[in-house]
Amino acid sequence: MPMLLSTFKPATGCTNASDFVVRCFVARLRGGITVVKHGRNRWCKSRLRVLHVHPDGSSLSWKPALGEPSSKKRPPKLDLTTCVEVRHAWSPDPDNPMFTGTPILRQKCEAANAHKSFALIFPKRTVDITAVTADQCKVLMEGFSALCFRLQVAKNVANSSNQQATTGGTTLNVGAGRLGGENDTAATLSVTMTNNSMRQQDGPQKKGRRR
Numbered sequence: 001m002p003m004l005l006s007t008f009k010p011a012t013g014c015t016n017a018s019d020f021v022v023r024c025f026v027a028r029l030r031g032g033i034t035v036v037k038h039g040r041n042r043w044c045k046s047r048l049r050v051l052h053v054h055p056d057g058s059s060l061s062w063k064p065a066l067g068e069p070s071s072k073k074r075p076p077k078l079d080l081t082t083c084v085e086v087r088h089a090w091s092p093d094p095d096n097p098m099f100t101g102t103p104i105l106r107q108k109c110e111a112a113n114a115h116k117s118f119a120l121i122f123p124k125r126t127v128d129i130t131a132v133t134a135d136q137c138k139v140l141m142e143g144f145s146a147l148c149f150r151l152q153v154a155k156n157v158a159n160s161s162n163q164q165a166t167t168g169g170t171t172l173n174v175g176a177g178r179l180g181g182e183n184d185t186a187a188t189l190s191v192t193m194t195n196n197s198m199r200q201q202d203g204p205q206k207k208g209r210r211r
Contacts, residue, residue: 003149005156010145011086011118017146025143029053033140034065038108038128046108046130058151060120060127078122081155083148085121086141089114104128120144 003010003017010017030053037049048065060078064070087093089101089109099106102119105128109117113130116137120127131137 003145005149005152007084008149008152009085009087010149011088011141012091014086014142014145016142017149021142021146022150025139025147026053026057028139028143029060033136035132035136035140036130037062038104038130040104040125040128042107051129078120078127080144080148081151083120083122083144086145086148087119087121088141089117089119102126102128120148 003015029051032050032052034048034050036046038046048068049062050065051060051062053060054077058080060080061075063075089105091100093099093101104126105117105119109130116134117130118137118141119129131140
């Protein structure tokens, strides 16, 4: 299945969104995948985090890896159907054509680790990640590209079906209204014709009585 959506851009070179790829990746995410996550705040250090997907299969979150300090803040729950791009650290930054990756990757990811780093781009934030190995980075980029694509396709299909159902219901209601209007008009015409006929019949009788 080619990844062609106006609302989502997969990582460069990622073109496979088959059921097999998606199912295998979701299974791995449910078990947890340890990566280095770069904090958005300049004062936050890059920490080992375990990425995982919620039971709904479309919400991404993370937790501290074993041995890492825990945070009082509750980790966000990000809806993957709103992800707009999976971007490698070496891919161009549309907002800054002279640079690659994201501002956070450029600031916190060491040049030696850029080959195994990428980011998930959301409308109001990014999730910047450095994988443990280059192979893991490839698996993650391919997996997130396929999963986000399939989730958004499913969402678009569901929205389209809902719109068609709503439109169909409206059409039926309008049709019923039109049908009712025609019946009312027919009834009015019938009553009018009956009254005219009765008047025509009464006319000669009245004249006969006068004679």
